[in-house]
Amino acid sequence: TNASSTNHTKYRRSSQPFLELKIDGISLSNSVNTKAFGSVKIMLQGIMSAQEQFKAQPTDIFICSHPKSGTTWLKALSFAILTRNVFLSSTNPLLSELPHDVVPFIETLSFTDITSRDPELPLLSTHMPYTSLPKSVVECKCKIIYICRDPKDSFVSMWHFAGKLRGTRQKPFHWRRHVRNFVKDSIMVALTGIMFWVIGKQAFNFLRECSSSNMKICKMTPSPMSGEWQSSWVALSPWKKRQGLVQKVVDLCSFEILSNLEVNKSKKHSSSLRHIWKVEKNAFFRKGKVGDWENYLTADMAATIDQITEQKFSGSGLSF
Numbered sequence: 126t127n128a129s130s131t132n133h134t135k136y137r138r139s140s141q142p143f144l145e146l147k148i149d150g151i152s153l154s155n156s157v158n159t160k161a162f163g164s165v166k167i168m169l170q171g172i173m174s175a176q177e178q179f180k181a182q183p184t185d186i187f188i189c190s191h192p193k194s195g196t197t198w199l200k201a202l203s204f205a206i207l208t209r210n211v212f213l214s215s216t217n218p219l220l221s222e223l224p225h226d227v228v229p230f231i232e233t234l235s236f237t238d239i240t241s242r243d244p245e246l247p248l249l250s251t252h253m254p255y256t257s258l259p260k261s262v263v264e265c266k267c268k269i270i271y272i273c274r275d276p277k278d279s280f281v282s283m284w285h286f287a288g289k290l291r292g293t294r295q296k297p298f299h300w301r302r303h304v305r306n307f308v309k310d311s312i313m314v315a316l317t318g319i320m321f322w323v324i325g326k327q328a329f330n331f332l333r334e335c336s337s338s339n340m341k342i343c344k345m346t347p348s349p350m351s352g353e354w355q356s357s358w359v360a361l362s363p364w365k366k367r368q369g370l371v372q373k374v375v376d377l378c379s380f381e382i383l384s385n386l387e388v389n390k391s392k393k394h395s396s397s398l399r400h401i402w403k404v405e406k407n408a409f410f411r412k413g414k415v416g417d418w419e420n421y422l423t424a425d426m427a428a429t430i431d432q433i434t435e436q437k438f439s440g441s442g443l444s445f
């Protein structure tokens with residue numbers, strides 16, 4: 126990620142300086158969507174400060190993902206597994222806090238939070254692409270869990286989420302235009318236009334590193350959003366014999382339970398994300414279904430996205 130700040134004549138009328146975010150050649154600037162750019166600018170600053178100041182430890186576990194791929198669910202599961210000794214306590218933070226406030230994104234942490242780590246909790250997360258991760262994350266070879274979801278479902282999920290961010294006072298995004306922009310890799314709608322391209326590239330980079338280095342990356346491929354995953358967790362887990370606990374972890378982190386907790390139904394804003402987006406906590410829980418795209422995309426739209434997905438993911442070892 127490179128950021129450049131210049132006095133660009135074309136945008137002199139705007140009070141903002143010209144800023145440009147480049148991710149592997151795709152560029153997003155405040156000339157595109159000034160409103161969204163305020164938040165993008167804060168995210169960009171967060172990414173840069175994480176790159177400069179964040180020092181990963183070999184014992185760290187990083188949850189890496191693209192937005193709307195199941196990050197909230199994976200944060201809850203990972204936190205529950207890591208804190209399994211106190212999991213059954215009534216003070217379990219998952220019962221009273223949004224998973225994003227329990228396991229924050231490093232790009233949203235303030236300087237003090239970045240430098241003073243909680244030694245008891247080696248769990249961190251990021252939406253940053255592989256190529257933008259702080260050097261220490263790659264160099265110290267800590268564990269990385271990367272989650273990826275069918276881009277059609279991520280797209281529909283993002284459409285709803287972006288609508289929530291815009292609020293009810295603005296018109297909803299025009300659906301067909303939105304799909305067209307998404308498919309064309311357009312950056313007109315900052316959140317989603319840039320998203321699709323990055324999904325393919327990001328997944329590819331993470332998975333390529335997985336096979337070419339001794340980095341410990343756990344690949345979690347499609348259909349992670351359902352209970353079918355329980356058997357994989359039991360197989361992966363060294364606490365195999367304590368299946369009662371596995372079941373409890375899976376249950377608590379299920380969409381039904383998490384989304385019905387008072388804290389997650391709340392219209393209050395997430396404390397860790399508040400300075401970027403005024404986003405209600407309930408926005409992170411919508412349906413949690415695999416294949417919900419079928420209710421929104423026409424066969425043509427789906428076929429076009431599938432075709433691009435196939436191209437972008439070709440050689441990554443992932444398919445949807």
Ligand code: A3P
Pocket residue numbers: 190191192193194195196197198201278281282283285350351378379380381383409410411412413414417
């Ligand atoms: P939908 O909008 O398709 O329902 P992210 O956490 O990366 O922002 O992704 C959000 C998506 O994950 C949303 O998908 C949301 O409903 C779903 N989700 C959140 N918590 C979940 C859980 N515990 N189990 C399954 N899906 C969950």
